[in-house]
Amino acid sequence: MDGPRSAVAGTALVIAVIAIALSLLTLGSAAPPPRPAPATIDLSLLITSSGAVGGLAETHLYNPQLLVARRGDIVRLRVMNQSFFRHGIEIADYGVRTEELNGGQSEDLTFTADRSGIFQFRCYTPYDPAAATCALDHARMIGHLVVIKTGAR
Amino acid sequence: MGQRGNGVVYFALVIAVIALLLSVLVYARRPTPLATIPGRPPATLKLSMVVATFTGQGMAAHRWYPTMLVAREGDTIDLAVANPDTVNHQFELTGYNLRTKILMPGGTDSLRFVADRTGVFAFQCVLPYDPAKHNCTPDHELMRGYLIVTE
Numbered sequence: 479m480d481g482p483r484s485a486v487a488g489t490a491l492v493i494a495v496i497a498i499a500l501s502l503l504t505l506g507s508a509a510p511p512p513r514p515a516p517a518t519i520d521l522s523l524l525i526t527s528s529g530a531v532g533g534l535a536e537t538h539l540y541n542p543q544l545l546v547a548r549r550g551d552i553v554r555l556r557v558m559n560q561s562f563f564r565h566g567i568e569i570a571d572y573g574v575r576t577e578e579l580n581g582g583q584s585e586d587l588t589f590t591a592d593r594s595g596i597f598q599f600r601c602y603t604p605y606d607p608a609a610a611t612c613a614l615d616h617a618r619m620i621g622h623l624v625v626i627k628t629g630a631r
Numbered sequence: 632m633g634q635r636g637n638g639v640v641y642f643a644l645v646i647a648v649i650a651l652l653l654s655v656l657v658y659a660r661r662p663t664p665l666a667t668i669p670g671r672p673p674a675t676l677k678l679s680m681v682v683a684t685f686t687g688q689g690m691a692a693h694r695w696y697p698t699m700l701v702a703r704e705g706d707t708i709d710l711a712v713a714n715p716d717t718v719n720h721q722f723e724l725t726g727y728n729l730r731t732k733i734l735m736p737g738g739t740d741s742l743r744f745v746a747d748r749t750g751v752f753a754f755q756c757v758l759p760y761d762p763a764k765h766n767c768t769p770d771h772e773l774m775r776g777y778l779i780v781t782e
Contacts, residue, residue, distance in 0.1 A: 483636065483637055483640050486640045486641060486644050487640045487643065487644075489644060489647075490640065490643040490644040490646075490647040491647075493644070493647035493648060493650070493651050494643075494646075494647040494650060494651075496651055496654075497647065497650035497651040497653070497654045498650075498654075500651070500654035500655060500657075500658045501654045501657070501658075503658060504654065504657050504658045504661050507661050507662070514749065514750065517750065517751035519751065519777055520753075520775065521698060521775065521776070521777075522692070522694070522773045522775075524685055524692055524694070526685040526687055526692075527687055541683065541685055541692075541694055541696065541698070542696075542697060542698035542699060542776075544697075544698075544699055545698075545699060546699040546701055546777070546779055547751075547779075548751065548779065548781070551751065556773070558690070558692070559688070560685060560686070560687035560688050560690055560692060561687055561688070562687070562688070581687070581688040582688040582689065582690065626701075626779070626781060628749070628781050628782060
């Protein structure tokens with residue numbers, strides 16, 4: 479009756495069916511592997527020192543120097559300052575920091591590791607001998623938090 | 632009527648073509664299943680674990696060192712555990728039901744196992760603080776670390 483019109487409509491129908499099939503295929507394959515259940519990583523983070531107090535070779539270290547978490551895990555750190563001087567720790571990329579801690583003080587930091595990557599944690603109180611904050615090796619008081627991606631990418 | 636009918640049919644064709652292009656684009660960029668991403672073959676990790684003591688400000692802190700272990704599923708972990716401390720400790724990897732013998736001062740033991748389950752597994756000292764028996768230290772609860780096994 480109306481040849482070209484039916485042909486065009488038929489083509490449109492075939493194309494639409496293919497499009498629907500492809501969309502369904504994509505939907506089916508898009509299901510990401512299940513994200514593992516978040517774990518809580520519950521640690522103490524020590525600010526320690528070795529060498530003569532105030533000496534040129536006095537070295538401040540964290541224990542642990544390296545924290546690892548999976549994306550989504552909850553990290554709970556009890557930061558304890560065992561050093562003679564006052565220090566404050568921050569993980570700048572996560573926006574968390576302790577108060578300034580005198581020697582012997584501690585504070586809990588809790589955050590969710592919701593972004594993957596390698597993040598520094600460091601002392602944010604500059605070296606000031608008059609105020610007994612930090613020490614000569616302030617710039618080297620760096621540790622790292624590694625947040626790894628698992629499951630869905 | 633005939634003209635309007637033609638218009639509707641061509642409109643339907645254009646919509647169908649757009650739908651096809653979109654679905655092809657999305658299908659081509661669908662997420663790859665994780666299993667198809669090649670990983671390295673399983674390895675044997677020879678690691679050591681010791682009791683470390685940190686002193687300062689009148690505090691003596693006892694910790695497992697290192698605190699974090701990372702392995703990939705299928706790796707074999709060969710862990711040598713040593714106790715250089717002056718009191719007894721005992722290492723337990725709780726999620727894998729593994730523990731060393733009681734480690735006297737200077738004692739060593741080793742654990743060899745396949746990390747066949749993914750997840751975050753705490754390890755700890757399982758000898759409660761008991762000065763009469765020279766077991767562990769007052770900060771017993773803080774002698775803790777984690778093994779992370781990834782896919």
